[in-house]
Amino acid sequence: MKDxxxxxxxxxSIHFSTEDNTFFGKIEGIDDLVTFEGDNVQSLNQAFRDAVEDYKELCKMKNLDPHKSYRGTFNVRINPELHKKAVQIALKEGMSLNQFIQKAIEDELNSVMKK
Incomplete structure (x- = not known):
């Protein structure tokens, strides 16, 4: 089963509690904590859909965007040698490291979305 x-x-994200013999999940990528559970895959899926619809309705009533807001900045921890190579290639290409990383992410996203 996918998680x-x-x-x-x-x-x-989906998990299974052997203690309770229950599937449970949490909606990711939102600013609030929304969880749901089900005794089987079908009830879990329905509980997820219901949780999403309830959350969207609550956000609509409060005039809020249901999705997490992003600032456009984040920290990335990578191998020092990879960091060095990225800086060197960025400089050779006449870009900043930020521009290089943004392009690399865009290229990867485009590649994944074509699948």
Whole structure:
């Protein structure tokens, strides 16, 4: 079983509790904590869809965007040698490291989205 499920443009992480014999999940990529559970895969999927719809309705009532807001900055920890190579290639290409990393991410996203 995948540990992620998708409904519309919401993604949830999924887990199983052997103690409770229950599937449970959490909607990822939002500013709030929204969880759901089910006794089987079908009830888990329905609980996820219901949780998304309830969350969207709550956000609509509060005039909020249901998706997490992003600032456009984040820290990345990578191998020092990879860091060095990225800086060297960026300089050779006449770009900053930020521009190089942004292009690399865009290229990877485009590649993945074509699949």
């Amino acid at each position: 992620r499920i998708i409904y519309e443009d919401f993604i949830a």
